[in-house]
Amino acid sequence: MSRAAHICVPPVTGVIFDIHSTLIDQGNASHWLDAALLRSPTPLAADERAALESFLDLIWEGARISDPESTRDLSFAAHERVFHELLAAGPGIDPVLGAALYGVMLDVWHAYEDTVPTLEALQELGVKVCLLSNAGVPIRTVLDREGLTPLINGVVLSCEVGLVKPDIRIFQTALDAIACPANEALMVGDSGRDDSGGTALGIRTLILPRTNGPVHGLGAVVSLVRPCH
Numbered sequence: 001m002s003r004a005a006h007i008c009v010p011p012v013t014g015v016i017f018d019i020h021s022t023l024i025d026q027g028n029a030s031h032w033l034d035a036a037l038l039r040s041p042t043p044l045a046a047d048e049r050a051a052l053e054s055f056l057d058l059i060w061e062g063a064r065i066s067d068p069e070s071t072r073d074l075s076f077a078a079h080e081r082v083f084h085e086l087l088a089a090g091p092g093i094d095p096v097l098g099a100a101l102y103g104v105m106l107d108v109w110h111a112y113e114d115t116v117p118t119l120e121a122l123q124e125l126g127v128k129v130c131l132l133s134n135a136g137v138p139i140r141t142v143l144d145r146e147g148l149t150p151l152i153n154g155v156v157l158s159c160e161v162g163l164v165k166p167d168i169r170i171f172q173t174a175l176d177a178i179a180c181p182a183n184e185a186l187m188v189g190d191s192g193r194d195d196s197g198g199t200a201l202g203i204r205t206l207i208l209p210r211t212n213g214p215v216h217g218l219g220a221v222v223s224l225v226r227p228c229h
Contacts, residue, residue, distance in 0.1 A: 010181075010183050010184050011184060011225075012127065012184060012185065012186045012204070012224065012225040013126075013127060013128065013180055013181075013184040013185075014127060014128040014129070014130065014175070014178045014180030014184060014185045014186070015122055015127055015128075015129050015130075015185070015186045015187075015188060015221060015225060016129075016130045016131075016132050016171070016174045016175075016178075016185060016186070016187045016188070016198070016203070017129065017130070017131050017132070017188050017189070018131075018132060018133055018165075018187075018188065018189030018190060018191070018194070018195050019131050019132075019133040019135065019139055019143075020060070020109075020133060020135070020139075020190075021060075021190040021210040022188060022189050022190050022208065022216070023111060023112065023115045023119075023131070023148065023216075023218075024109050024110065024111055024112070024115070024139075024142060024146070025109065025110055025111070025112050025214070025216070026060070026108070026109055027108035027109055027110060028108070029053040029054070029056040029057040030053055031108050032056055032101065032104065032105065032108045033049070033052060033053055033056065033101070035104040035107055035108060036097060036100040036101040036103070036104050037097070037100070039100040039103060039104060040094075040096050040097050040099070040100035042093075042094055042096070042097040048091075051091055052091050052093060055090045055091050056101070059083070059086055059090075062086055062090070063082060063083075063086060064191075064193075066082070066085070066086060066089070067082050069164070070134050070158070070164040070165070070194075071164075072136050073134040073135055073136040073158040073159060073164050074136060074158060074159055074162065074164065075136060075159055076136055076137065076138070076159065078136055079136025079137055079159075080102055080136075083098075083102055084098055084102070087101075105137070106137060106138070106139075106141065106142055109142050110146060111146040111147075111148060112211075112214060112215060112216040112218065113214040113215050114215050114216055114217070114218040114219055115146070115148065115216070115218060116146075116147060116148070116151065117218075117219075118218040118219060118221055118222060119148065119151035119152065120151060121222045122151075122221070122222065122225065123151055125222075125225060125226070127225050128153045128154075128178040128179075128180060129151065129152045129153050129154075129178070130152065130153060130154040130155070130156060130174045130175075130177045130178045130180075131143070131148075131152055131154070131155045131156070132156045132165070132170065132171070132174040132187075133155075133156075133157055133158065134158045134164045134165050134194060135157045135158055135159055136158070136159050139157065140155065140157075143155070153177070153178050154174070154177030154178050155177075156170060156173050156174045156177055158170065161173055164194075165191075165194040165195060165197050166193060166194050166195070166196060166197025167197060168197055168198070168200050168201060170197070171187070171197055171198035171201055171203060172201060174198075175201070175203075182198070182201040182202040182203050183202045185198070185203045185204070186203070186204050186205070186206060186221070186224060186225060187203045187204070187205040187206070188205075188206045188208065188218075188221055189205070189206075189207060189208070190207065190208055190209055190210050191207070192207050195207060206220065206221065206224065208220070
């Protein structure tokens with residue numbers, strides 16, 4: 001065996017997770033629309049419904065284009081405003097239905113099936129966990145509902161600290177929240193642009209693009225943090 005095979009990088013003692021599309025699935029667009037229609041019944045032809053579902057499924061990808069600086073994630077009001085601007089520029093639906101869609105949005109956000117097992121495994125390994133999110137919504141309510149809050153050591157939200165990823169300062173804030181050196185941290189997210197900002201600090205980074213389905217592949221994180229022998 002070569003000498004290089006025995007070289008071990010510093011252990012991972014802290015993991016920083018993005019939230020949306022990393023630990024929390026935004027849900028099925030059809031279920032989201034159904035929930036909104038229960039609150040605000042609105043006639044929709046089959047083709048209108050299909051077009052709206054397709055739009056809603058990718059609405060936050062669209063936000064990255066229309067709002068590249070993520071100003072929507074600095075306040076609840078800005079987030080809601082950008083949402084309605086996207087709807088107006090896209091399918092142009094009845095504003096009452098648009099309000100209903102926004103009102104039930106977080107109701108259909110749920111943790112991936114491998115989220116809690118992954119966080120529990122990290123807890124058992126003694127690895128600290130911080131959640132770091134560009135979030136302009138009351139995401140803490142989702143964390144509580146999904147049982148994630150007891151499994152984490154810190155939460156850093158853009159709307160609370162006035163910074164958005166990929167700003168290097170918000171990554172430093174996350175490191176400070178769990179007292180973890182950059183070279184012992186692992187960042188896990190779904191966006192190559194937003195979630196790689198910490199590499200300038202020396203944070204190792206794993207990108208898991210959004211998946212369609214109940215499992216997101218978070219088991220890979222546990223494999224990466226186990227100490228080498």
